[in-house]
Amino acid sequence: MLKDLVDLKHGVLLDRAIRFRFNPKGHLIVTQSSESPAIRLVALGGLGEIGMNCLAIEAAGKLLVIDCGVSFPHTDLGVDVYHPDFSYLERRRDRVVGIVLTHGHEDHIGGLPYLLRVLDVPVHGSCHALGLASERLLERGFSPRQIRLMPFSVGQRFEAGPFSIEPVRVSHSIPEACALVIRHQRFTIVHTGDFKFDPDPPDGHATDEERLRQIGDEGVSLLLSDSTNIDAEGMSGSERSVGRALSDVISACETRVVVGLFSSNVHRLRMVGEIAQACGRKITLLGRSAQTQVRVATRCGLLNWPSDLLIPPDLLGSVGQRQSLIIASGTQGEPMAALSRLSFQTHPALTLAPKDVLVLSSRVIPGNDPAVSRMISNFIRQGVSVVHRVTNPSIHVSGHAHRDEQRRMIELLRPSVFVPVHGTLHHLHRHAEFARSLGVPTVMAAENGEVLELSSGGIRVGDVVEVGKIATYNGDELLPSVLKQREYLGRHGVAVLTLAIDARGRMIFPPWLSTRGVLDDMEERDVLNGAVENVVKALSSWSFSEQNPSDQEVMEVAERAVQRSLDGLSSRRPMTIVHVVRA
Ligand SMILES: [Zn+2]
Ligand SMILES: [Zn+2]
Known part of the structure; x- marks a missing residue:
């Protein structure tokens, strides 16, 4: 079976030593490599979504994190922001050498207060990105002493563990945005960050095409490029x-x-x-x-x-x-x-x-x-x-490259391998298709959690690690169970039943049932009276296993009676809460 031999999604053979690809003329190219990967890349966010950008690059046993962003909710469940699940980094916390910020947008820096709670590492960025990051961190209770901010300037290389990093100026809808050139041994990875080519930006800092071309001349092993506007023809405008x-x-x-x-x-x-x-x-x-x-x-x-x-x-x-x-x-x-x-x-x-x-x-x-x-x-x-x-x-003009600008980036850097980033799956696949059409030898669209293994033989997907997003409110995590309850409450409302019973489980007062977000004023009284009657009947006719039934037993019988009654009388299925009071 073909599917046993080939990972059809990524175009790689399941025998990891052998890879194939089609060149632009449609010829099948098969390559063999016995090399183990030199660099591993794992996106914890930003691949398959717009927002929450966070990429871990791993080499020589050390990890470098590029950006640490949040995304914003589109439903009203009381979530402020989502940040990536950082478990992958937390488990490797001793090996993380730093975080590098491409620029100061929230989808690139907003997750720092959450990541720095579990990692004590330096954060590298421009003055502007670090200024915004430190505002966020101080707001979330960090003291200035707890944060190690390392400002960089474009063109100045710096080291982080086994990586050498060179920020290159790109224009974007925020000042001091950078592409990052990350070097390790013979590999050069370029991460564009968010970029556009604005020939005449108001701050005079256009994307540094000359430097990008030089880097392209030196050879780029892998280009990770902003896919946001792959559907937009032409240029983004000035x-x-x-x-x-x-x-x-x-x-x-x-x-x-x-x-x-x-x-x-x-x-x-x-x-x-x-x-x-x-x-x-x-x-x-x-x-x-x-x-x-x-x-x-x-x-x-x-x-x-x-x-x-x-x-x-x-x-x-x-x-x-x-x-x-x-x-x-x-x-x-x-x-x-x-x-x-x-x-x-x-x-x-x-x-x-x-x-x-x-x-x-x-x-x-x-x-x-x-x-x-x-x-x-x-x-x-x-x-x-x-x-x-x-x-x-x-x-208004967009801060993200349109297709002509995305093409320009590929033409300047001429990478051996191309991986689109910063986009939904549609954006990533379309950008991948675009890069293929421009003759990039190896192109791969990956999703969050897929481990990309880069070696001199090319790139392949290794393991898949668990990733996810964490909802927060006011800086604290909101568990999925809480959000699920909110969702249910929003759709169905809530019914609360209070029962006062004696030691033998007999009611000593009539049950008290109230609802919120379930019934309108006109129907409420009849439906609730009917439901209470059913609860009384259910409890008096129920043969409890013991003389002295537990609260739990009573609650379950009453809850079922309320749910059945409200469903039968009004076709509503609210969340039902039963309180038992012992006299
Ligand atoms: Zn941005
Ligand atoms: Zn962005």
């Missing part, structure tokens, strides 16, 4: 063009303007600052995230706003509407964020007036559409004029 579009919109406004943006996009913050100054407006930051981002960017010398440009939220009343420009966070309709609260008119610092203008300089992350659309509707109801990407496509 951030400076967004500045021009925002300037056109804002300078035409006669009233108060609110700009909603991802505040980690310091390039855009800086351009909005310039526009505000040109229009004679003062900036007010609404939302903790916007304030944190401005603070960190200023500390790293990336933002240099004059001190009189900012007006604190509590002094908003002292500025005329035409002199005010608000920067607000929460473009994804997050319920507690500034924009949502403005849309519900519950923000303590500001209520928008009809004809005020809201500019949403952002995209809607898939899954957030209903929340964003609800928020926009609320603003429209208030008479606020909303400018967003659908009505004016020029006010």
